[in-house]
Amino acid sequence: MSLVTTRAVVLQTYRYSETSKILRLMTWELGPCSTLARGALRPRSRFGGLLEPFVEGEATFYMKEGRDLHTLSNFELVRDRRGLDQSIELFTIASVLCELVMRLAPEHRDATLYQTLTRGLDGLHGLGGRAAEGPVTGGLEYVWGVVDALGFRPELERCVVCRRRVGKERVRFDFPAGGLRCASCGAGGPRLDAAEIDALRALVSGVPAAAPGPYGNQGRWLAEFIRYHLAEGAKLNSLPFLSRLT
Ligand SMILES: [Zn+2]
Structure with a gap:
């Protein structure tokens, strides 16, 4: 497992559970990637409602070799295109x-x-x-x-x-x-x-x-x-x- 940080655009999001979301990202470093944002739907999530389509940020996630879904650990806003x-x-x-x-x-x-x-x-x-x-x-x-x-x-x-x-x-x-x-x-x-x-x-x-x-x-x-x-x-x-x- 390796930690990756890359610029990324949120392409689409899906609800995964009561509190989590799956994000389809286009990343600068790796092309398209899917990540799981645990707790993103909690009212006081550290992602702060930012994980919406068209938004761009520096995404950090744990990448598991051979897996399609990686775990998002951080997302720093770069361009907010909500609206x-x-x-x-x-x-x-x-x-x-x-x-x-x-x-x-x-x-x-x-x-x-x-x-x-x-x-x-x-x-x-x-x-x-x-x-x-x-x-x-x-x-x-x-x-x-x-x-x-x-x-x-x-x-x-x-x-x-x-x-x-x-x-x-x-x-x-x-x-x-x-x-x-x-x-x-x-x-x-x-x-x-x-x-x-x-x-x-x-x-x-x-x-x-x-x-x-x-x-x-x-x-x-x-x-x-x-x-x-x-x-x-x-x-x-x-x-x-x-x-x-x-
Ligand atoms: Zn002709």
């Missing part, structure tokens, strides 16, 4: 980020994925801070960032069938083929107009983009792409909510 649940849109997007990482992160250190996750959660938290100024939109670029960091970037410049450069006329998003399909290559997926193509390209390259309407079809298309390429066979609970962003 994202004030916006259903931002909460949905943050949940997709965490669920993608939880299900698909490699079982070892992945600095790019860790940084992409935390940049996304920080960005969403920043958008949440502006909620008082009007309806919150945006944040899909952070999910595309995590999709990219996991190794799945859609092809948006050349047709996925004939490899010719695609224009903006009668272009379709062919989800199974993984990108845009030109007019000559026939039907397959929803048709995008020029503004939607521009918005999609912006989001995939990490730039916030306003589609027609706050989210337009972009949430649905992102969910479809994830379903075909990342979550085949795996049910991501947050994905239907992403499809319904408007």
